[in-house]
Amino acid sequence: MKLKIVSKETPQVRSMADKVRDLATSMGYTLDDHNPDVVIAIGGDGTLLRAIDFGKPIVTIRAGRRSFLMDVEPYNIENVLKRLKEGDYYVQEYPLLKITHQHGEKDVFNEAGILYDEPESIILTANFLETSITIEGDGLLISTPQGSTGWSLSITGVYLAVMNALEITLVSPILSAVKSLIVPRTQINLIMESKGYDQKARIVADGNVIGHVRPGDRISISPSKNAIIYRFHKIDPMRGIMPWRK
Structure with missing residues (x-):
């Protein structure tokens, strides 16, 4: 499977993106900026908008200030890459x-x-x-x-x-x-x-x-x-509207 990584341009997130690249290549993924099968978006909702422009399914990793639509926590990256390879996710479409x-x-x-x-x-x-x-x-x-x-x-x-x-x-x-x-x-x-x-x-x-x-x-x-996002955790659409919701 070929991956492209799109990340927020901050030192902390660049370090996280490097970690994803290293993990992905060690697990047999190929990095391809031109014709990927899946785009990995690391950042917040602004990074997600950039990833959508590539027209490919997206995996979202939270690293932004709000990140309402990002579902993967940084500590769970390795597990998510394993699940992606196994097809263990559900598809969420956004019009x-x-x-x-x-x-x-x-x-x-x-x-x-x-x-x-x-x-x-x-x-x-x-x-x-x-x-x-x-x-x-x-x-x-x-x-x-x-x-x-x-x-x-x-x-x-x-x-x-x-x-x-x-x-x-x-x-x-x-x-x-x-x-x-x-x-x-x-x-x-x-x-x-x-x-x-x-x-x-x-x-x-x-x-x-x-x-x-x-x-x-x-x-x-x-x-x-429709934009396609591969989800590994449920997203509560009300989270961004009512931040006090648990």
């Missing part, structure tokens, strides 16, 4: 989104959308299914179920507990009591409307700015493939 815009396209794990770039409101129209909504405010975010536990949760307080739905989050809407909409997993098209003068807004994907739009520009956010 991804694909954001398509004039600059290209990208798979998204948590959320994507359009946010203001300058300190003034923007007007956006969202078209999905047979519905159209137009809002003025700081922007719109479209979140996956796992993404609903992060940025969107801090805005709406809503946790999306089903896998076949999306959350549309209205960011600081003007004259609207609605903060979010729960919709079926479907394509959502966003259009930046004109306020009568030129504006620029940010296209965001998993917390990163990946481009800009101006009035009349469109982006689409649609269901994509």
Whole structure:
């Protein structure tokens, strides 16, 4: 089995990554950065996002400040490598989104959308299914179920507990009591409307700015493939929302 290791860039985690490399090669694994069978992510949830970009099944090792989605403790690495070779794990799938815009396209794990770039409101129209909504405010975010536990949760307080739905989050809407909409997993098209003068807004994907739009520009956010994580321990999805849970 061929492995690729993706790790957080700190001295402590680099040392842990070296340990994983040594253990893996001693157990008969091959290290392959170009065409691995499995990606080992060592770090926190940000490292997991980097690992997902490779499109391969992932094993997650906790070494981050929060690491809500990482299930393997550092002391258990050797045992997990043995179990991986034996196929002793269960598969957990996370639905991804694909954001398509004039600059290209990208798979998204948590959320994507359009946010203001300058300190003034923007007007956006969202078209999905047979519905159209137009809002003025700081922007719109479209979140996956796992993404609903992060940025969107801090805005709406809503946790999306089903896998076949999306959350549309209205960011600081003007004259609207609605903060979010729960919709079926479907394509959502966003259009930046004109306020009568030129504006620029940010296209965001998993917390990163990946481009800009101006009035009349469109982006689409649609269901994509699933990310696959090989799990060795149960993950409580409420752990990141309610840290006091045992």
